[in-house]
Amino acid sequence: METITAPAVATAAPTGARPSARRQLAAWLAGISLAGVTLVLACRALNTDAVTPVPQLLAFLPWLLLPAGTALLLAALARWRVGMAWGAVAVAVTAWFMQPYGAADTPSAPPVAHLRVLTSNVEFGQATEELLATIRRERPDLVFVQECDLGCGKALRDRADYPHHHIVQATGAEGSAILSRYPLKTAEGVPGTLSMPGAVVEIEGHQVRLQLAHPMPPMPGDLGIWRSELAALRDYAARDGRTPTILAGDFNASQDHAAFRRILDTGLRDSTRLAGGSRTPSWPSASAPPLGAQIDHVLVSKDFSARATRFLDLPNTDHRSLLADLTLHTPHATLHTPHAPKA
Numbered sequence: 001m002e003t004i005t006a007p008a009v010a011t012a013a014p015t016g017a018r019p020s021a022r023r024q025l026a027a028w029l030a031g032i033s034l035a036g037v038t039l040v041l042a043c044r045a046l047n048t049d050a051v052t053p054v055p056q057l058l059a060f061l062p063w064l065l066l067p068a069g070t071a072l073l074l075a076a077l078a079r080w081r082v083g084m085a086w087g088a089v090a091v092a093v094t095a096w097f098m099q100p101y102g103a104a105d106t107p108s109a110p111p112v113a114h115l116r117v118l119t120s121n122v123e124f125g126q127a128t129e130e131l132l133a134t135i136r137r138e139r140p141d142l143v144f145v146q147e148c149d150l151g152c153g154k155a156l157r158d159r160a161d162y163p164h165h166h167i168v169q170a171t172g173a174e175g176s177a178i179l180s181r182y183p184l185k186t187a188e189g190v191p192g193t194l195s196m197p198g199a200v201v202e203i204e205g206h207q208v209r210l211q212l213a214h215p216m217p218p219m220p221g222d223l224g225i226w227r228s229e230l231a232a233l234r235d236y237a238a239r240d241g242r243t244p245t246i247l248a249g250d251f252n253a254s255q256d257h258a259a260f261r262r263i264l265d266t267g268l269r270d271s272t273r274l275a276g277g278s279r280t281p282s283w284p285s286a287s288a289p290p291l292g293a294q295i296d297h298v299l300v301s302k303d304f305s306a307r308a309t310r311f312l313d314l315p316n317t318d319h320r321s322l323l324a325d326l327t328l329h330t331p332h333a334t335l336h337t338p339h340a341p342k343a
Helices: 020-047 056-059 061-078 083-095 128-138 150-159 223-239 258-266
Strands: 111-123 143-146 163-170 176-179 184-187 198-203 208-214 243-251 296-300 304-313 321-329
Touching: 020 083, 056 061, 056 304, 061 083, 061 150, 111 128, 111 198, 111 243, 111 296, 128 150, 128 258, 128 321, 143 208, 150 176, 163 184, 163 296, 176 198, 176 208, 184 208, 208 223, 223 243, 223 258, 243 321, 296 304, 296 321
Parallel strands: 111 143, 208 243
Antiparallel strands: 111 321, 143 176, 163 176, 184 198, 198 208, 243 296, 304 321
16 A cells, blocks of 8 residues: 655745844844933933933943944844834934034134143143153143142142242142243132132233133032033133133033033134044043043133144043144234223
């Protein structure tokens, strides 16, 4: 008796079959990454620094391109069309926010003087010797120093060879200094946890306001202090819009923080932007560049133009120093001062 074997019949998979486990995982990972990126971008768009961890992530906003791009790739692998569109939008919005913020117009008034400005955070005074060497090499006219401890203050006073200075003697990160080759008189500084002294210098017969910036960092639990000290710097900038002003230092904030943009909204300009430079990370120096955040700035009023800016690497500090070559133009107030009537 013959045994008849039925031929094997291939069974087609149902057209509505669920995606594979790998695709599901890729879609989930893409969604989680895009949710986090979107949260930060939404706060940036709404002009708020929100709460931890948003302020900390905003400092590194340009690097959101990495998780956004990775999520876009994962969505493509998962064939998740909504995720691909979401990822493309996230990449585009991040790139849009990477554009420099603030005005970049330069004054048309005649130039009065060229000056070089250096700002440097020497991390508890550890980079004092390196700062002194940089000063001797670069010969800045004005120097703003943060985290200048007692030893740093003494070294700058005795060895920096500046005829005019305003040094706040303090321990650890609280000390600071302003050095000047121009006649300088101290002025009321901005109150803060870390010292932020102020001064007024006279350059070719024109008074220029100087203010050192060093607000507290946006640490979890201390965001209120960070916001209030940046707000105090904003109030200083807005207090006198007619006198030439330089506001320089470690702001512990980037252009992606709403609290920092409010300072620029008073009319101050970022010298790096004025000089045509792009974002350049200044902290932490161990990874900057290529990774890091630009939190060290030299901001100037509309009476200044910037010829060039450079970020300098100093050993023994976690910040890069910023050197700005500026030009002071005839101040706006001088141009509009009415002439006294003739007798």
